[in-house]
Amino acid sequence: MALNDPTLRNQVIVLQDGYSRQEDGDESTMRANCTCTLVRCRDGTNVIVDTMTAWDGEHLRSLLGEHGLGVEDIQVVVCSHGHSDHIGSNYLFQKARMHLVGACASHRDLYMNHFGSGEQNEELALDSNAEVIVRRSPGHTLSCVSVIVDNSQLGGRVGITGDLFERSEDIDDESIWKDAGSESEKLQRAERNKMAHICDFIVPGHGPLFPVTPSMRSKLKEDASSA
Ligand SMILES: [Zn+2]
Known part of the structure; x- marks a missing residue:
């Protein structure tokens, strides 16, 4: 496979x-x-986003194996935030050039200054085409980040949002994401609205990938403006 072939798409799996x-x-x-x-x-x-609990290491190894990858083939680890069920198997990825936990980037004992600008809309590209980027998406925690993938095989923009969205059902039933904990409900509503308007698909923190529909967008817009 020729790298950077313009006919290729970024694969979200x-x-x-x-x-x-x-x-x-x-x-x-x-x-x-x-x-x-x-x-x-x-x-x-190759980027892995959210690595499950510390008890899932062998399971995660075999999931990657199904795609012909070993843990040494992952260059970047992104954890949407620092809760234990999102960072537990980071230790598998010793060859990665960066582990990003929320807005905190490190490699071994070296801590990098990404997201240190204080700018809310700072973006960090993970690939050379700048089609896979990380940005802040505060709410569930104030240092949460999301990964946004353009030019994906799904035919649209994909937001991998961590617990900004718990699962698709939390759009109709706000108690689902609120009960999961929110450090700022106001920011979370605003970010949910923003993300749903710029993405065609969402990978939530605790449920399957879903397409964003017009009715979801209008509900989230209403939630954000009424709060
Ligand atoms: Zn979570």
Whole structure:
């Protein structure tokens, strides 16, 4: 495969759909794991977004193996935020040039100044075509980030948003994302609206990928303006 072939698309591959639900018979506990996504950029860069819990390492290895990849083939690890179910298997990716946890970028003990500008709309390109970028999407936590993939095989722009969206059902039922915790409901509503308007598909933090519909956009716009 020729790298950077203009006929290629960036591939967004959801390795595992996340979930979150109350534990059966015990209302005080939850079962949750994140949606884990692989982005195979057309320049050959491989990015993994959200690495599940620390107990999922071998499982994640085998999921990558199904796509002909080993853990050493991942160049960038992005965690939408620092909660344990989104960062747990980062340790697998020792060959990656960068681990980005929320807005904090590092390699081994070296911490880089990405997202240090204080600019809310700072963007960080992960591929040489600048088609796969990271930006801040505060709400669930104030340092949350999302990955935006242009020129994808799905035929539109994909937002891999972490817990900005818990799952598609949280558009009709706000209690789903609020109950998952929000450090700023106001910012989260604004970001949900923004992301739904610039993306054609969303990969949420704890559910399957979904296409963004016109009715979802108008509901999110209403939520953002009424708050
Ligand atoms: Zn989460």
